[in-house]
Amino acid sequence: MALTLTEKILKNHLVEPTGNLPERGADIAIKIDQTLTQDATGTMAYLQFETIGIDRVKTEISVSYIDHNTLQEDYKNMDDHRYLQSIAARYGIWFSRAGNGICHQVHLERFGIPGKTLLGSDSHTPTGGGIGMLAIGAGGLDVAVAMGGGAFHLSMPKVIGVKLTGMLTTGVSAKDIILEVLRRETVKGGVGCIYEYYGPGVATLTVPQRATITNMGAELGATCSIFPSDETTRLFMKAMGREEDWSPLTADPDAVYDKSIEIDLCDLSPLAACPHSPDAVKAIRDLAGIKVSQVAIGSCTNSSLSDLAAVAAIVKGKTIAPGVEAGISPGSRQTLLQAEKTGILGELIRAGFRILESACGPCIGMGFAPNSEGVSLRTFNRNFKGRSGTPDAQVYLVSPETAAIAAITGVITDPQSAAAEISSNAPAFDDKAAFDIRDDNMLIPPRPLEDAKNEVILRGPNIKECPATPEIPDTLSLPVLLKTEDNVSTDDIMPAGAKVLPLRSNIPEISKFTFSRLDHTFYTRAKEASGCFVLGGDNYGQGSSREHAALAPMYLGVRAVIVKSFARIHKANLINYGIIPLVLDVAEMYERIEQGDELMLTGIRFSLEHGTPFQLSRTKDGLSFTAKNDLDVRSRKILLSGGLASYTRTGGQ
Numbered sequence: 329m330a331l332t333l334t335e336k337i338l339k340n341h342l343v344e345p346t347g348n349l350p351e352r353g354a355d356i357a358i359k360i361d362q363t364l365t366q367d368a369t370g371t372m373a374y375l376q377f378e379t380i381g382i383d384r385v386k387t388e389i390s391v392s393y394i395d396h397n398t399l400q401e402d403y404k405n406m407d408d409h410r411y412l413q414s415i416a417a418r419y420g421i422w423f424s425r426a427g428n429g430i431c432h433q434v435h436l437e438r439f440g441i442p443g444k445t446l447l448g449s450d451s452h453t454p455t456g457g458g459i460g461m462l463a464i465g466a467g468g469l470d471v472a473v474a475m476g477g478g479a480f481h482l483s484m485p486k487v488i489g490v491k492l493t494g495m496l497t498t499g500v501s502a503k504d505i506i507l508e509v510l511r512r513e514t515v516k517g518g519v520g521c522i523y524e525y526y527g528p529g530v531a532t533l534t535v536p537q538r539a540t541i542t543n544m545g546a547e548l549g550a551t552c553s554i555f556p557s558d559e560t561t562r563l564f565m566k567a568m569g570r571e572e573d574w575s576p577l578t579a580d581p582d583a584v585y586d587k588s589i590e591i592d593l594c595d596l597s598p599l600a601a602c603p604h605s606p607d608a609v610k611a612i613r614d615l616a617g618i619k620v621s622q623v624a625i626g627s628c629t630n631s632s633l634s635d636l637a638a639v640a641a642i643v644k645g646k647t648i649a650p651g652v653e654a655g656i657s658p659g660s661r662q663t664l665l666q667a668e669k670t671g672i673l674g675e676l677i678r679a680g681f682r683i684l685e686s687a688c689g690p691c692i693g694m695g696f697a698p699n700s701e702g703v704s705l706r707t708f709n710r711n712f713k714g715r716s717g718t719p720d721a722q723v724y725l726v727s728p729e730t731a732a733i734a735a736i737t738g739v740i741t742d743p744q745s746a747a748a749e750i751s752s753n754a755p756a757f758d759d760k761a762a763f764d765i766r767d768d769n770m771l772i773p774p775r776p777l778e779d780a781k782n783e784v785i786l787r788g789p790n791i792k793e794c795p796a797t798p799e800i801p802d803t804l805s806l807p808v809l810l811k812t813e814d815n816v817s818t819d820d821i822m823p824a825g826a827k828v829l830p831l832r833s834n835i836p837e838i839s840k841f842t843f844s845r846l847d848h849t850f851y852t853r854a855k856e857a858s859g860c861f862v863l864g865g866d867n868y869g870q871g872s873s874r875e876h877a878a879l880a881p882m883y884l885g886v887r888a889v890i891v892k893s894f895a896r897i898h899k900a901n902l903i904n905y906g907i908i909p910l911v912l913d914v915a916e917m918y919e920r921i922e923q924g925d926e927l928m929l930t931g932i933r934f935s936l937e938h939g940t941p942f943q944l945s946r947t948k949d950g951l952s953f954t955a956k957n958d959l960d961v962r963s964r965k966i967l968l969s970g971g972l973a974s975y976t977r978t979g980g981q
């Protein structure tokens with residue numbers, strides 16, 4: 329039978345069921361070849377990993393990156409970094425030191441291999457799909473289990489084919505392709521799906537361009553996105569000094585997709601995701617003239633050498649407009665070194681760009697926050713309200729070209745108007761020359777087991793144990809302490825930013841910020857109540873993979889979250905930490921239930937044991953309703969065992 333590329337890789341890695349791939353939506357388990365963690369999710373992941381009690385990771389490669397928590401205001405972040413470094417040394421994990429770059433870009437450059445599976449404790453792990461990896465984001469606990477040799481469980485995804493034809497015109501970029509997909513598919517359109525790119529347009533895109541697309545595919549809610557591995561991929565791998573890791577991979581010619589969309593690259597024009605959602609996409613020409621106060625180039629979406637080159641071509645010989653503050657965070661030190669060598673860095677500095685660290689930085693509110701009500705044009709992937717660190721800032725997500733031209737003109741401007749500069753100033757390099765610096769000296773390789781065993785784990789006072797997950801009773805009678813709108817992100821549930829991120833290893837402290845963006849009284853009210861429910865709309869928990877958005881509510885007594893629909897990673901995190909995810913059978917019930925209502929959830933253990941619907945009723949008037957039991961057998965067992973950690977410890981697979 330003809331297979332898509334996704335199906336081929338899944339089939340090669342299938343652990344359960346054995347044999348052929350089952351129907352869409354069925355529970356499958358796949359072998360994980362590589363893992364990555366970053367410092368903001370890593371500490372919890374490794375605290376859990378330590379409890380598994382093995383001497384060495386069982387994956388082919390596991391890498392621990394320091395890239396998020398690099399604004400070190402006090403001891404906390406560096407304490408965490410030292411813990412992570414000692415864990416890496418102890419358990420056979422590669423360690424990418426602070427300053428070496430953003431996990432996804434470094435992983436693509438130094439470790440990614442076409443056809444392999446990668447599980448990362450960060451939602452943008454699908455960046456690896458740019459070279460034909462099946463790269464999936466997950467909670468830290470799932471990644472810990474994979475490092476221990478456990479399979480990763482997911483629903484057999486639908487495969488959406490995205491056929492690319494034609495080629496991009498000058499001033500239009502790969503970012504505009506993914507913005508177009510987001511415009512059509514929305515932030516919840518990809519839940520349960522993998523986006524597979526194919527067609528003649530693929531060959532016109534470089535690997536960094538493909539990686540921009542697979543990276544921001546996370547915003548579709550998709551499991552991941554993937555490109556074929558072709559001659560362009562081979563040249564990229566060769567330039568990285570890793571040609572032996574390359575193999576050609578593509579879908580069978582007559583493969584059938586569950587749904588197909590087609591994009592003619594020639595028809596695309598520059599786009600922007602407007603405040604405050606990655607799918608609020610409009611054409612730049614319709615936004616032209618809006619005054620801009622900040623421009624930020626970087627993040628795991630658009631921080632490659634070619635992105636910096638595109639910016640340099642536009643700003644060469646010019647100066648950033650007086651009303652604009654502009655900054656660049658190169659995706660990796662390798663990129664930064666190469667930008668220096670090719671003269672790109674000099675052009676950027678001359679134009680007035682502030683050169684920020686090779687790290688996530690402004691993307692996660694770690695510095696470079698915009699002014700009050702400021703309009704910030706960012707080449708990033710998320711513009712949820714307040715994520716930049718400034719609650720009333722207006723963040724637009726754009727291509728490097730669109731950001732660069734606005735930095736010069738001071739207003740949103742169509743980069744196609746700079747087509748001449750782009751063509752004449754484009755630095756003359758090909759993929760091979762562009763990556764002739766292969767920079768590994770800030771990567772610490774795993775040590776032989778005999779040495780590693782003696783490594784002392786460094787635990788600073790910032791690192792607190794992960795709180796225990798409560799047992800699930802048969803009945804819960806609790807108030808709905810919070811009712812939220814649709815598309816609540818994990819940034820809404822547990823904000824990040826310079827103030828909160830250093831508390832990632834301390835759940836009691838970080839829990840004080842739970843839902844603070846939506847309702848600053850939540851923490852106090854939750855502390856006073858002895859347990860509660862949360863009611864949400866559609867696509868609840870979209871965005872990041874942070875488990876803290878499940879851990880902190882769990883710590884504050886949230887026992888079930890009742891919604892119209894969930895985002896994939898957050899739902900898994902809730903299950904892993906013992907919070908019951910309930911999907912309303914009749915979406916209209918959402919309108920009828922109010923914040924403050926007391927609800928009774930009965931026969932919980934029976935429903936979990938037998939897979940039957942969950943029964944709920946409202947105490948004040950007996951209004952009864954049901955929630956779907958769409959949980960697979962394993963998820964139900966995890967909940968019954970009190971979370972994934974205890975399920976795994978008691979032999980659960």
Ligand code: MIC
Binds near residue numbers: 369450451871872
């Ligand atoms: C993000 O982009 O939101 C993050 C910060 O990278 C998160 C991970 C985290 O919260 O630590 C993600 O995307 O998963």
Ligand code: SF4
Binds near residue numbers: 430452691709
């Ligand atoms: Fe870092 Fe931003 Fe990428 Fe998240 S989206 S990994 S914060 S650069």
